Amino acid sequence: MGSGIGAAMAVKPDLKIELGKQGVFVTTISDLYNWGRKNSVWPMQFGLACCAIEMIATTMARYDLARFGAEVFRPSPRQADLMIISGTVTKKMAPQVVRLYNQMAEPKYVIAMGACAISGGPFKQGYNVLKGIDRYIPVDVHIPGCPPRPEALIHAFMTLQAKIDEQPLTGSERPRHLDAEAQGEFPIPVQGAHDLEPPVNRLVWPLPAPAVIGTDAENCG
Amino acid sequence: MKSAKEILMAIQSALPGAQVEVVLNPSPSGQHSLRIDPASALAVAVFLREDSELALDYCSNATGVDWPDKEVAEKVKVAKVVEGVEQVVEETIKHVEPGYLEAVYHLFSMKKGPVNEPGPVVLRMRTVNRTDQVKLPSLTPVWRSVEFQEREIFDLFGIVFTGHPDLRRILMWDEFEDHPMRRDYVDPDDYEYEPTPHDEVLKRAEEQKAKAAEVTQ
Numbered sequence: 077m078g079s080g081i082g083a084a085m086a087v088k089p090d091l092k093i094e095l096g097k098q099g100v101f102v103t104t105i106s107d108l109y110n111w112g113r114k115n116s117v118w119p120m121q122f123g124l125a126c127c128a129i130e131m132i133a134t135t136m137a138r139y140d141l142a143r144f145g146a147e148v149f150r151p152s153p154r155q156a157d158l159m160i161i162s163g164t165v166t167k168k169m170a171p172q173v174v175r176l177y178n179q180m181a182e183p184k185y186v187i188a189m190g191a192c193a194i195s196g197g198p199f200k201q202g203y204n205v206l207k208g209i210d211r212y213i214p215v216d217v218h219i220p221g222c223p224p225r226p227e228a229l230i231h232a233f234m235t236l237q238a239k240i241d242e243q244p245l246t247g248s249e250r251p252r253h254l255d256a257e258a259q260g261e262f263p264i265p266v267q268g269a270h271d272l273e274p275p276v277n278r279l280v281w282p283l284p285a286p287a288v289i290g291t292d293a294e295n296c297g
Numbered sequence: 298m299k300s301a302k303e304i305l306m307a308i309q310s311a312l313p314g315a316q317v318e319v320v321l322n323p324s325p326s327g328q329h330s331l332r333i334d335p336a337s338a339l340a341v342a343v344f345l346r347e348d349s350e351l352a353l354d355y356c357s358n359a360t361g362v363d364w365p366d367k368e369v370a371e372k373v374k375v376a377k378v379v380e381g382v383e384q385v386v387e388e389t390i391k392h393v394e395p396g397y398l399e400a401v402y403h404l405f406s407m408k409k410g411p412v413n414e415p416g417p418v419v420l421r422m423r424t425v426n427r428t429d430q431v432k433l434p435s436l437t438p439v440w441r442s443v444e445f446q447e448r449e450i451f452d453l454f455g456i457v458f459t460g461h462p463d464l465r466r467i468l469m470w471d472e473f474e475d476h477p478m479r480r481d482y483v484d485p486d487d488y489e490y491e492p493t494p495h496d497e498v499l500k501r502a503e504e505q506k507a508k509a510a511e512v513t514q
């Protein structure tokens with residue numbers, strides 16, 4: 077699984093089992109490190125709209141998110157490393173969401189839960205709803221649905237854990253907190269006279285390239 | 298339940314100075330409303346609430362309506378001298394009817410109960426125009442329930458309610474300048490990415506694409 081240095085350094089599972097039978101425990105730093113990271117993801121306690129009810133249900137006895145190492149939802153961004161954007165992000169709320177994300181310590185992850193969080197959902201044509209939180213902060217897992225069921229959130233959670241597990245600690249694919257050059261703080265949009273300013277953060281949400289009309293590429297540039 | 302006409306009579310006999318008129322609703326529901334003059338609105342509102350027969354003690358809903366300027370074409374017959382002969386000619390005269398903003402209130406009576414008094418009684422108030430004379434008296438002092446809804450009307454339509462205890466924007470942020478529910482509101486251009494655009498959004502997405510193509514050239 078995976079590629080690059082991380083995968084190359086991993087111990088082959090067969091060899092691990094074989095050595096284990098002889099009473100030798102072999103692992104790599106990256107395995108150990110990622111194992112620790114992936115099993116102690118702490119989500120932040122906040123919800124924005126109806127999707128938040130599903131998120132709450134996910135943590136309750138019936139679905140019991142605690143089984144996956146996400147025990148308590150933390151009431152402070154300083155203690156959390158997973159932001160679940162569950163619900164409608166209005167333009168009035170968006171700066172606060174980005175600010176909270178900035179306040180979380182690295183390494184941190186984002187799950188965008190529900191049609192509203194990923195695109196504006198049923199309110200996309202409205203005047204006050206952000207058309208997707210990924211305009212301002214990087215999202216690791218998107219969950220479609222209106223609302224997604226708790227199983228979908230658990231699946232997103234497991235997807236995120238798999239993603240963390242596969243992350244190499246060196247090379248270009250390494251997590252942001254191990255990259256001194258990486259952008260750590262995300263600009264908080266200002267509430268302007270007609271819209272949020274800027275309307276998108278171009279670094280995380282590049283404008284899709286315009287469709288190529290015709291084939292005379294010489295004319296361009 | 299008294300009809301709108303009867304309520305009008307009751308108001309006129311209790312408050313002789315008040316200017317009230319019935320706005321007819323030609324649809325099958327026939328839900329006629331009372332248009333009250335902003336100057337006497339508070340007095341009329343207090344009367345409607347306090348009158349023992351009406352006892353309209355609950356305002357369930359307040360909302361706004363935007364009536365933009367509209368061009369009206371009228372056909373008029375005029376006498377004209379055409380080629381030396383006097384003739385009656387039909388001419389169309391166009392004039393612009395100035396627009397206005399309207400606040401609409403739906404009143405019910407809790408005291409009388411929904412069975413005896415099915416509602417609502419509909420009140421309307423109009424501003425002078427849509428630009429600078431947009432003040433209306435707040436009815437929050439009479440019906441406390443409209444406090445948030447008048448704030449919403451202020452936010453989305455731009456009607457300024459004098460006498461409101463806490464008139465701030467409620468859905469949009471304080472720095473926001475437009476009124477999104479007005480007919481001439483143009484929402485910001487954030488349709489640059491549309492997987493399945495259609496209708497109005499398709500038009501806008503196409504414009505966006507053309508603009509982006511221009512920038513890259």
Ligand code: SF4
Pocket residue numbers: 125126127128162163164189190191192193197198221222223224
């Ligand atoms: S996606 Fe649906 S359920 Fe979730 S916040 Fe939006 S409207 Fe509510």
